[in-house]
Amino acid sequence: MDNKFSPAEIIILGIDPGLAVTGWGIIHVHGQSLTAIGSGQIKTTTKETRSARLGKIALQIRSIIKEYSPTEVAVEQQFVAKNVRSAMAIGEARAAAMIAAADFSLPVYEFAPKSIKEAVAGFGNATKEQVQQMVFMQLEISEAVKSFDVSDAFAVALTRFADANLELAMVRE
């Protein structure tokens, strides 16, 4: 079995990508115990060119990867958008996260918002607040995380943890 999937070894970088704000959160997994070891927001403004904004997001995610050495990356995979233009912007920001991960040959796992809500809050129609509350409880944090961008990033990392746990349980059976 690949050591990468041993719970003792997992460090998951969760990313909630957005052109204006990209949230990120890192969880370290020791057996069944989880610790939040880093989080933050990458912000860009419309004063920068589109290329500069995307370059900044990719560059900062690369820095985060260098600093925390995650073993895998989990990205929120939004499938819904108001219109074509906003869908393109979502795709662009997501690409910045995926390219940064690919630069370090890290596996990337994508999860739809509904799967994240189900995994973290127990039901697919959970509100953003309910998801955030569950993230706070599971990771025993609250003060550090005020923005939904960051709690959503932790939520997708937790979803990957739940998934990896399931894979592991199946291997053990």
Added chain:
Amino acid sequence: MDNKFSPAEIIILGIDPGLAVTGWGIIHVHGQSLTAIGSGQIKTTTKETRSARLGKIALQIRSIIKEYSPTEVAVEQQFVAKNVRSAMAIGEARAAAMIAAADFSLPVYEFAPKSIKEAVAGFGNATKEQVQQMVFMQLEISEAVKSFDVSDAFAVALTRFADANLELAMVRE
């Protein structure tokens, strides 16, 4: 005046981004004379993960930039898509091109398909074949470029050239 905008110094990398096929073409500008100095296609398949595909596109564009040292990058900016999902894929591929350019601090110019058709073929409703014919004539190439992905990449580079030429004419007035 910034030397970068002197026609003698311009090397333009044109990119027609796509997740399955990204076309690229490089033109070297000496005064009013243009030479195609390189072109190709970056292909990815659905057998690779999305992250691997985007990482490959970004990586190959970085290699092209290292080899040809373009002074600027011109990217086709599609605004229309069949649906949200294809819009996201377009955005992702475009981001790979823009992030590679940002990694080298190269200026990126975006042009809508209609502007490219107007600049290259003289009218916004030109067909792909007409645009390709004009690209062949202006760059005195034909054998080397068989795919629309490549001729479209040259077309966006030529559009940037026409634009830069105009800027220069305005500076000289």
